[in-house]
Amino acid sequence: MATSPARTALAAPAPSAVPAVHRWRSPRGRRHLGSQLLFYLAVAVVVLIALFPFFWILRTSLESNSEFVQGVGGANGLIPAHLTLSSYIDDFTQLHFLTPLINSAIVALATTVVTVVVASLAGYALARLPIRGGGVILTFVLLAGFFPVLAMVGPLFLLYRDFGLLDNIYPLILTYLVYTLPLATWLLRNFFAQIPKELEEAALVDGASRLQTLRKVVIPVSVPAVFTAGILSFILAWNDFAFALSFLDSPSHFTAPLAIVIFGQSQFQTFYNRIDAAVVVITIPIAILVLIAQRRIVSGLTAGSLKG
Amino acid sequence: MATIELDHVTKVYPNKNQAVSDLSLDVADGEFMVLVGPSGCGKTTALRMVAGLEEISGGTVRIGGRVVNDLSPKERDVAMVFQNYALYPHMTVAENIGFSLKLRHLDKAEINRRVQEAAQTLGLEGMLNVKPASLSGGQRQRVAMGRALVREPAVFLMDEPLSNLDAKLRVQMRAEVSRLQRRLGVATLYVTHDQIEAMTMGDRVAVLAHGVLQQCEAPQTLYDHPANLFVAAFIGSPAMNIYQGGLESDDGQVAVRLGDQRIVVPPSELKERPALAQYGGRQVAVGIRPEHLAVGHELPDNPSVLHAEIDLLESLGAEVIVHFRIKADHIRPEGAAAEGEDQTLPLAIGAGGSDKTAPGVARVDPRVQLKVGQSVTLVPDTEHLQFFDLETGATITS
Ligand SMILES: Nc1ncnc2c1ncn2[C@@H]1O[C@H](COP(=O)(O)OP(=O)(O)OP(=O)(O)O)[C@@H](O)[C@H]1O
Ligand SMILES: [Mg+2]
Numbered sequence: 013m014a015t016s017p018a019r020t021a022l023a024a025p026a027p028s029a030v031p032a033v034h035r036w037r038s039p040r041g042r043r044h045l046g047s048q049l050l051f052y053l054a055v056a057v058v059v060l061i062a063l064f065p066f067f068w069i070l071r072t073s074l075e076s077n078s079e080f081v082q083g084v085g086g087a088n089g090l091i092p093a094h095l096t097l098s099s100y101i102d103d104f105t106q107l108h109f110l111t112p113l114i115n116s117a118i119v120a121l122a123t124t125v126v127t128v129v130v131a132s133l134a135g136y137a138l139a140r141l142p143i144r145g146g147g148v149i150l151t152f153v154l155l156a157g158f159f160p161v162l163a164m165v166g167p168l169f170l171l172y173r174d175f176g177l178l179d180n181i182y183p184l185i186l187t188y189l190v191y192t193l194p195l196a197t198w199l200l201r202n203f204f205a206q207i208p209k210e211l212e213e214a215a216l217v218d219g220a221s222r223l224q225t226l227r228k229v230v231i232p233v234s235v236p237a238v239f240t241a242g243i244l245s246f247i248l249a250w251n252d253f254a255f256a257l258s259f260l261d262s263p264s265h266f267t268a269p270l271a272i273v274i275f276g277q278s279q280f281q282t283f284y285n286r287i288d289a290a291v292v293v294i295t296i297p298i299a300i301l302v303l304i305a306q307r308r309i310v311s312g313l314t315a316g317s318l319k320g
Numbered sequence: 321m322a323t324i325e326l327d328h329v330t331k332v333y334p335n336k337n338q339a340v341s342d343l344s345l346d347v348a349d350g351e352f353m354v355l356v357g358p359s360g361c362g363k364t365t366a367l368r369m370v371a372g373l374e375e376i377s378g379g380t381v382r383i384g385g386r387v388v389n390d391l392s393p394k395e396r397d398v399a400m401v402f403q404n405y406a407l408y409p410h411m412t413v414a415e416n417i418g419f420s421l422k423l424r425h426l427d428k429a430e431i432n433r434r435v436q437e438a439a440q441t442l443g444l445e446g447m448l449n450v451k452p453a454s455l456s457g458g459q460r461q462r463v464a465m466g467r468a469l470v471r472e473p474a475v476f477l478m479d480e481p482l483s484n485l486d487a488k489l490r491v492q493m494r495a496e497v498s499r500l501q502r503r504l505g506v507a508t509l510y511v512t513h514d515q516i517e518a519m520t521m522g523d524r525v526a527v528l529a530h531g532v533l534q535q536c537e538a539p540q541t542l543y544d545h546p547a548n549l550f551v552a553a554f555i556g557s558p559a560m561n562i563y564q565g566g567l568e569s570d571d572g573q574v575a576v577r578l579g580d581q582r583i584v585v586p587p588s589e590l591k592e593r594p595a596l597a598q599y600g601g602r603q604v605a606v607g608i609r610p611e612h613l614a615v616g617h618e619l620p621d622n623p624s625v626l627h628a629e630i631d632l633l634e635s636l637g638a639e640v641i642v643h644f645r646i647k648a649d650h651i652r653p654e655g656a657a658a659e660g661e662d663q664t665l666p667l668a669i670g671a672g673g674s675d676k677t678a679p680g681v682a683r684v685d686p687r688v689q690l691k692v693g694q695s696v697t698l699v700p701d702t703e704h705l706q707f708f709d710l711e712t713g714a715t716i717t718s
Pocket of ligand 1: 333338339360361366513
């Protein structure tokens with residue numbers, strides 16, 4: 013009874029406020045909330061399924077050798093009690109992971125740069141210059157990009173052997189270009205073809221040469237496509253295993269994916285914690301690239317160039 | 321600053337499409353020349369040949385006396401405003417305007433100064449650092465103009481720069497562009513399909529149809545003395561009324577018969593068009609502008625009237641546009657009704673012969689009381705009749 017005055021005082025504004033809120037929320041509001049909950053639940057499930065393998069790799073990479081041996085089969089639980097960077101340290105000290113990383117970086121970056129430059133020029137030519145049979149060329153270009161990798165390995169191996177190019181990372185660049193150039197050329201051509209012609213003509217009238225037009229107008233406007241082409245090329249070269257395995261021999265020439273395989277091998281046991289640490293390391297550049305790409309690949313970059 | 325000369329210029333596209341035929345046109349230094357014509361008549365093609373964006377199939381183009389046929393756009397020193405503006409989306413307004421100067425390696429301070437100046441002229445000062453995407457249509461149009469005028473080029477080329485603006489802004493920009501061009505005194509070739517734009521802006525107007533130049537004159541001359549049926553029908557809004565009529569002459573008096581109506585051609589017209597005498601007894605095309613028809617009465621001393629029935633009244637405040645029908649043979653030359661007039665009116669199903677009715681338009685004083693369906697007598701100002709040869713379409717003069 014003693015609390016009742018306070019309660020009534022507090023409740024005083026309620027009669028008017030509460031029904032108002034209720035009327036606003038229900039019944040549609042409540043149903044809306046329910047469907048939203050369902051949506052987030054679905055998203056959570058998808059994210060969980062997609063990320064769980066990666067989580068497991070990350071988790072394993074943070075185990076020490078002994079913990080890993082004890083905990084085979086997940087006995088250490090979802091998150092092990094002791095997290096350590098020892099696998100990472102081992103990778104770089106005992107296993108010299110830096111060398112294959114550098115090899116991979118050289119190969120992937122070179123592939124990307126050559127791809128973007130050459131594919132931009134080729135794509136521009138196919139999109140804009142009056143080339144006889146341009147459509148046919150484009151079809152063949154695209155077909156080449158889908159040529160089965162394993163069908164390519166044999167002939168290229170023989171070729172590189174005859175030219176003395178085996179066990180050398182630079183021929184790999186050439187090999188990757190076989191795949192990256194067609195895809196990038198095709199991608200960029202299609203993007204360039206969509207850019208209003210007047211944009212380039214305006215630049216020409218403004219006093220630009222063809223190449224300046226490409227460099228200062230077409231490419232900047234095509235940043236999303238150029239980035240996409242570059243990232244795809246980088247990832248393809250960075251992730252390649254089949255060609256590297258076939259053409260490289262000595263560990264000092266290995267690329268990262270190839271090196272990783274021999275990492276865990278001791279005589280009796282595969283140390284997946286070391287492999288997983290290396291996997292985490294080689295995933296980082298890709299993750300960064302995708303993040304950058306997300307920021308740059310904004311749709312509608314040509315917005316505002318044309319009429320009102 | 322320079323002149324533009326097109327000398328028998330022809331354009332045939334690779335698909336054998338002849339877009340421009342034997343076009344000869346001189347734009348004097350500082351002149352505002354408007355190239356007008358219906359859609360697809362080759363205006364853009366002609367402009368692009370001057371800019372160097374389209375190969376010239378035949379003839380010569382000279383800018384400032386120099387043959388430019390084989391020069392790249394860069395070497396021609398022309399500035400062009402595109403129909404859809406074509407602003408560089410990745411550059412700010414200032415960068416858009418200054419792009420051509422940067423390409424010519426002017427120093428930063430100079431570029432800045434000239435961009436500021438252009439922005440001031442066009443009222444763009446506040447938005448120099450935004451990208452085109454966040455501008456309105458009118459502002460984009462201004463940036464496109466700015467990009468052209470910052471260059472101080474030999475000549476300006478403009479391809480329907482106002483066609484994407486709303487009506488009010490278009491009228492405003494029309495005056496602004498004219499004023500600007502006059503101030504800069506740069507020879508300008510301005511393309512439009514809007515004959516009002518052509519009439520109000522041009523020092524001279526060149527009318528193009530099917531890639532062929534029909535007439536190139538000062539706007540008033542074009543209006544008063546069209547060279548042929550096409551120009552007569554294309555220039556003027558509402559368009560000129562054109563009917564087919566028989567020319568009769570007896571005892572020195574020449575008259576034209578429209579249905580059962582007889583319009584006497586005054587001596588002044590005959591003197592101005594001596595060739596009319598040879599058309600006695602033949603059919604001709606007779607044209608009369610809407611403002612040369614008045615609502616009135618048949619008077620004993622002036623039997624030359626038209627008997628019309630009012631179809632539709634459009635009140636514009638200062639005047640009333642009267643759509644009517646008369647008994648006559650209508651001629652709708654190609655190029656007529658470019659504004660879509662008449663087309664919504666019911667078509668008369670004539671019973672044949674002289675019972676056919678033809679539509680027409682008159683501009684009358686709003687104080688005259690008129691009703692739809694009313695029969696009225698229209699008195700033409702016969703001093704302003706136009707006559708054209710039915711076969712060639714050419715105006716009948718000497
Ligand atoms: N690249 C091309 N190849 C073939 N024919 C073309 C080409 N460009 C234009 N044409 C044709 O040439 C003719 C003239 O075209 P143009 O663009 O000059 O017309 P326009 O007078 O500018 O018309 P609009 O008022 O619609 O802009 C048209 O019949 C058009 O179909
Ligand atoms: Mg055009």
